[in-house]
């Protein structure tokens with residue numbers, strides 16, 4: 001069969017909502033786009049552990065510490081499902097991790113901001129995990145089977161993450177004047193970077209058109225961002241706090257909230273490696289990889305021994 005026919009069959013399958021599986025024929029560009037997106041997503045989960053890990057030893061109570069530990073552990077698990085999904089496309093774990101360490105692969109811009117107070121743990125849960133879920137619920141219907149299935153489980157855990165973040169902010173918002181100020185300050189700092197998580201405006205999004213055609217993405221960056229803003233405007237009222245955007249206003253014609261200008265210059269600076277914590281985050285990941293050499297060697301030696309014993313039996 002000619003490549004042209006194979007491509008047509010592939011697109012027919014996508015249009016018929018049939019999932020693409022690892023052994024199916026796929027265009028090389030589809031495979032590459034999925035490797036790019038899934039590996040960047042996996043890296044985001046693993047790098048995303050760092051700003052929160054920073055607060056585990058400083059959580060204000062045993063209960064909060066246990067919740068935060070569980071959340072950070074979940075993120076390691078999400079990274080593992082996603083690295084595994086990525087491997088089904090024919091790329092090794094080492095290669096994807098090397099791409100992160102060399103700066104060739106991206107990870108979400110959001111994790112290049114510092115977590116300055118305990119309230120940031122609440123704001124990250126509410127806003128960062130909230131933005132992540134909005135994007136990931138859409139991705140449970142993505143066309144590549146292993147990615148879609150990994151996302152189903154991830155979303156269940158992410159919704160717990162978001163709720164614990166909101167609940168933590170709710171407690172602070174009903175606390176002392178100092179706690180309320182801390183809560184508002186965290187919301188002010190995380191709001192705009194959370195909106196940037198959805199990626200550039202549709203007009204600047206280089207991958208969206210093709211990814212929508214292949215149903216890797218089902219909603220555009222701007223659609224998801226708007227959905228997120230509409231949701232947060234209602235939720236922030238429950239906290240008795242405000243969002244740091246004087247231009248937020250209901251637009252009855254659009255049936256959505258209008259919002260102020262996003263600082264895209266800041267976004268691209270962070271994506272290019274010049275955010276407040278980019279160097280620190282990459283350095284921490286490289287160090288963890290080096291520190292883990294002995295664990296990988298021990299696991300490989302154990303696997304060899306087990307195989308040899310099984311063969312001898």
Ligand code: BYC
Nearest residue numbers: 041044045048107108109132196197198199205206207208
């Ligand atoms: N940060 O053409 P576009 C989480 C890049 S949550 C950095 O629109 P696409 C977690 C983009 O890669 C976060 N780079 O791209 C939550 C592209 O460059 P390349 C992880 C970004 O792929 C809590 C260029 O800009 N979630 O894990 O169609 C705790 C043009 O963009 C960003 C995911 O990764 C950004 N924010 O759409 C712990 C979800 N935005 O690659 C962990 C899966 C854009 O061509 N990913 N860029 O050089 C996606 O859904 C899509 O990749 C995006 C971007 C919506 C993010």
